[in-house]
Amino acid sequence: MNPARRIRDEIAAAIRSGEWRPGDRVPTEQELAARYGCARATVSKALGELAASGLVERRRKAGTFVAHPPVHSAVMTVPDLAELIAARGEAYRWDLLSADTDDVGEASCPGPALRIEGVHMAAGEAFALERRFIALGEVPEALGADFAAEAPGTWLLGHIPWTQARHVIRAVTPTRKEAGLLGVNASAACLELDRTTWRAGRVVTHVRQLFRGDRFDLVADFNAGP
Amino acid sequence: MNPARRIRDEIAAAIRSGEWRPGDRVPTEQELAARYGCARATVSKALGELAASGLVERRRKAGTFVAHPPVHSAVMTVPDLAELIAARGEAYRWDLLSADTDDVGEASCPGPALRIEGVHMAAGEAFALERRFIALGEVPEALGADFAAEAPGTWLLGHIPWTQARHVIRAVTPTRKEAGLLGVNASAACLELDRTTWRAGRVVTHVRQLFRGDRFDLVADFNAGP
DNA sequence: TGCGCCATTATGTCTAGACATAATATGAGG
DNA sequence: CCTCATATTATGTCTAGACATAATGGCGCA
Numbered sequence A, B: 001m002n003p004a005r006r007i008r009d010e011i012a013a014a015i016r017s018g019e020w021r022p023g024d025r026v027p028t029e030q031e032l033a034a035r036y037g038c039a040r041a042t043v044s045k046a047l048g049e050l051a052a053s054g055l056v057e058r059r060r061k062a063g064t065f066v067a068h069p070p071v072h073s074a075v076m077t078v079p080d081l082a083e084l085i086a087a088r089g090e091a092y093r094w095d096l097l098s099a100d101t102d103d104v105g106e107a108s109c110p111g112p113a114l115r116i117e118g119v120h121m122a123a124g125e126a127f128a129l130e131r132r133f134i135a136l137g138e139v140p141e142a143l144g145a146d147f148a149a150e151a152p153g154t155w156l157l158g159h160i161p162w163t164q165a166r167h168v169i170r171a172v173t174p175t176r177k178e179a180g181l182l183g184v185n186a187s188a189a190c191l192e193l194d195r196t197t198w199r200a201g202r203v204v205t206h207v208r209q210l211f212r213g214d215r216f217d218l219v220a221d222f223n224a225g226p
Numbered sequence C: 001t002g003c004g005c006c007a008t009t010a011t012g013t014c015t016a017g018a019c020a021t022a023a024t025a026t027g028a029g030g
Numbered sequence D: 001c002c003t004c005a006t007a008t009t010a011t012g013t014c015t016a017g018a019c020a021t022a023a024t025g026g027c028g029c030a
Helices: A003-016 A029-036 A040-052 A081-087 A140-144 A152-159 A176-182 B003-016 B029-036 B040-052 B081-087 B140-144 B152-159 B176-182
Strands: A056-059 A063-066 A073-077 A092-102 A113-122 A125-135 A164-172 A190-199 A202-212 A218-222 B056-059 B063-066 B073-077 B092-102 B113-122 B125-135 B164-172 B190-199 B202-212 B218-222
Touching: A003 A029, A003 A040, A029 A040, A040 A056, A040 B040, A073 B164, A081 A092, A081 A113, A081 A125, A125 A152, A125 A176, A140 A152, A152 A202, A164 B073, A164 B164, A164 B190, A176 A202, A190 B164, B003 B029, B003 B040, B029 B040, B040 B056, B081 B092, B081 B113, B081 B125, B125 B152, B125 B176, B140 B152, B152 B202, B176 B202
Parallel strands: none
Antiparallel strands: A056 A063, A073 A218, A073 B073, A092 A113, A113 A125, A125 A202, A164 A190, A164 B218, A190 A202, A218 B164, B056 B063, B073 B218, B092 B113, B113 B125, B125 B202, B164 B190, B190 B202
């Protein structure tokens, strides 16, 4: 086992078990270096990783301290729907409802855009509705894509490299039309997921996905540190 | 500006702008060290941080490559309700409905537990319902706490150091009783947030919070890298 | 031709030492 | 007793060099 990894994991374990409490002082780098018989730089690397993951806080001159736990931040994975449904062992299908060019776009995706609507199907039943705008100024090649054959999210993932995104999650009651498409009662709660995606500061796409509340949970794990 | 930080940020910018595409080879550490006029260890540190944040992938002998973007993972912050509401400029209040000891607990929090129910109020109106189990085997001091004066989440945050947690988010239709407590129509969609919290592998608490769908959105940002 | 071994190569990690930086503690002066 | 300058100290970062490790590509042998 690496010295750096060992130091990092042992300190993380002491913090997570409650042995070292928030505010407690972590031994100085020199003390740890002596205890583990390694160079100070090695200890510093381990503490740097712990600080990056939020488990400790380092202050010059003062020393290193066990951080106070955050309210709750968690890493949430929003899965690719095709993969998610395949993982359940169900057949996945994307049904395109409409695809039109639109010179105006909408508030969160202004300018000329491609407007796409469709349904994600699992085991022959509607699973989620999708309404998407793709900014043609950023992704002109979207005009040549066949969104009847491939869901736009899947296509974009293969054509647009690293982006930033913001997700907004809320519970809503579907409109009558949406309820019909999803095959649920008009009073059934649905989970709405709005995602806006930027590249280099400019909006690439905005998508609103509406999930059947009875078939979809978002799961987020909070696991500070490595 | 730090050399390490500069290298890291310039490479991250090249990736996020699309200049370097997924699968592209990043120059070797030696080349980068020569280009930036610094030691190889400095380059290695920068690349290590980029790899930790998922922007690049490093393989021995093969080199460093721009990673393929993940489906979508995002850091979600589940706020402290008291703080959230205070930030909106509204008055926050916690109303305790009941607090009983329970020898059995429930599935996700087995064993002797404290069962607490209450309402989070904002500006005089119900905002969220909470039903919580606190494992007395792990947190016996919870018996001495005054949960009429302080919301159990707030109390736990101050008494239980670093933990792991899992969140499950779904859209539900409230029961008639829940709708009444929240002051919404029985057909209004609500956002349910289930959080189970562990310390050192043992369940500390399980909480179910039910939010008014029209008053609460979860926001998650995806911003790989520093 | 095909298989397996080995040299090469790029990353992974560490060391010992150096200097920078920032915040605290201390002491001098008002 | 308070205030400000200074010394101290722990972290922050870097360097140059070394060795470890793993995967790849090519070479040699069958």
